[in-house]
Amino acid sequence: MTSLLIQHADFLVSMDDNDTQWRDAGIYVVDNVIQQIGPTGQLPQEADRILNASKMLILPGLVNTHHHFYQTLTRNLPAAQNANLFNWLRTHYPIWARLTPEAISISTKIALAELMLSGCTTSSDHTYIWPNGARLDDQIQAALEMGARFHAARGSMSVGEAQGGLPPDKVVEQEDAIISDSQRLIESYHDASRYAMLRIVLAPCSPFSVSPALMRESVALARSYGVHSHTHLAETLDEAEYCTATFGKTPVELAEDLNWVGPDVWHAHMVHPGANEISRLGQTHTGIAHCPSSNMRLASGIAPIRSLWEAGARIGLGVDGSASNDGSHLLDEARQALLLQRVSGNPAGLTAKEVFWLATRGGAATLGRDDIGYLAPGMAADFIGYRLDSLDLAGGAVHDPLASLVFCHPPKVDVSVINGQIRVLDQQLLGVDLPILIERHNAIARALANG
Numbered sequence: 001m002t003s004l005l006i007q008h009a010d011f012l013v014s015m016d017d018n019d020t021q022w023r024d025a026g027i028y029v030v031d032n033v034i035q036q037i038g039p040t041g042q043l044p045q046e047a048d049r050i051l052n053a054s055k056m057l058i059l060p061g062l063v064n065t066h067h068h069f070y071q072t073l074t075r076n077l078p079a080a081q082n083a084n085l086f087n088w089l090r091t092h093y094p095i096w097a098r099l100t101p102e103a104i105s106i107s108t109k110i111a112l113a114e115l116m117l118s119g120c121t122t123s124s125d126h127t128y129i130w131p132n133g134a135r136l137d138d139q140i141q142a143a144l145e146m147g148a149r150f151h152a153a154r155g156s157m158s159v160g161e162a163q164g165g166l167p168p169d170k171v172v173e174q175e176d177a178i179i180s181d182s183q184r185l186i187e188s189y190h191d192a193s194r195y196a197m198l199r200i201v202l203a204p205c206s207p208f209s210v211s212p213a214l215m216r217e218s219v220a221l222a223r224s225y226g227v228h229s230h231t232h233l234a235e236t237l238d239e240a241e242y243c244t245a246t247f248g249k250t251p252v253e254l255a256e257d258l259n260w261v262g263p264d265v266w267h268a269h270m271v272h273p274g275a276n277e278i279s280r281l282g283q284t285h286t287g288i289a290h291c292p293s294s295n296m297r298l299a300s301g302i303a304p305i306r307s308l309w310e311a312g313a314r315i316g317l318g319v320d321g322s323a324s325n326d327g328s329h330l331l332d333e334a335r336q337a338l339l340l341q342r343v344s345g346n347p348a349g350l351t352a353k354e355v356f357w358l359a360t361r362g363g364a365a366t367l368g369r370d371d372i373g374y375l376a377p378g379m380a381a382d383f384i385g386y387r388l389d390s391l392d393l394a395g396g397a398v399h400d401p402l403a404s405l406v407f408c409h410p411p412k413v414d415v416s417v418i419n420g421q422i423r424v425l426d427q428q429l430l431g432v433d434l435p436i437l438i439e440r441h442n443a444i445a446r447a448l449a450n451g
């Protein structure tokens with residue numbers, strides 16, 4: 001057994017049901033689980049490792065519910081800088097068709113590095129293109145090396161241009177191969193236990209790139225194993241038009257028809273649900289990954305997050321991307337969520353406290369976890385610390401430390417503990433040679449773009 005003691009944090013925000021907060025407080029961890037939390041003087045004074053968190057605010061690790069790690073390789077592509085979703089996708093597909101197992105592995109590490117330095121301790125990823133022998137296994141190995149808690153979604157596309165879909169035929173897979181690989185991955189990797197570091201998710205890409213038959217079969221397979229399902233839905237008006245023309249249904253009606261609603265399903269975006277659809281998504285406790293930067297970047301619209309939340313939907317934040325954001329800074333995404341809900345006229349559209357709830361509790365609920373998202377004895381030891389005496393927060397943290405993290409310029413994290421392991425200290429990822437990783441990542445990015 002190994003113990004870790006955090007002492008003397010200026011502020012400790014638990015995000016528990018009572019919104020318990022302490023001054024001069026800490027956390028006592030044994031192995032990967034929080035044993036005690038509260039005022040420093042009431043905690044054990046000895047441990048194998050002791051960290052002094054004075055001048056810091058400690059809060060639960062942030063949860064990222066939607067991403068495409070491989071897209072870090074095609075950020076900011078000039079040809080796609082000013083495109084809407086469908087044109088953006090058409091520009092990227094031929095480049096992504098050149099992805100390799102190494103490209104998947106290196107981009108996973110880059111995306112997770114950026115996420116972890118921004119305060120993320122748990123992330124999902126949705127990679128849906130698997131050319132040239134690339135497999136989810138390549139990504140899983142890389143994520144395990146980085147030490148993040150990971151929900152690996154087995155994405156897929158099966159309807160190419162020849163069948164009326166959006167992607168080129170050469171990047172789609174056979175549906176029977178998708179299903180059999182999904183089953184292999186669940187049986188090889190899915191860990192349903194409390195404090196699991198790795199879970200598998202089944203994730204056909206979108207209504208315009210897979211068939212209804214695959215959606216139905218995939219969610220049935222997932223449910224037979226107790227695995228969650230994820231896809232993109234109601235992201236753009238183009239998608240709504242495609243669904244009406246192709247299926248005679250709105251995207252949400254299509255999802256309902258295919259059994260893609262419920263507490264074990266979450267949809268990225270949900271920018272354009274109808275009023276009645278919002279209440280139905282709420283009643284079924286369907287999950288939503290809100291990705292404000294991507295929705296702004298691609299001119300998709302403003303997701304009605306407050307209405308969905310009040311209706312009963314589970315809402316988490318996602319950085320999306322990384323070629324539609326084009327960053328993986330989850331704390332910055334929380335800031336974007338706060339700002340975007342105000343654009344249409346409500347200055348309290350989303351408060352700082354609410355946005356932190358979405359980034360922690362909401363994300364955990366969206367991924368179907370009850371062992372992360374708040375800090376209490378028995379919860380996973382996933383927490384982060386930000387220094388309050390930084391330039392970014394000068395003159396802001398003194399008034400309201402938690403809110404300063406999203407009202408002021410969102411800083412990098414100073415400490416990150418994931419599953420009881422210190423992964424970031426003094427804004428540095430421990431055990432990761434970042435310059436070497438970035439150099440290799442950039443070489444692969446150049447090669448992909450140049451063909």
Ligand SMILES: [Zn+2]
Nearest residue numbers: 232268320321
């Ligand atoms: Zn996405």
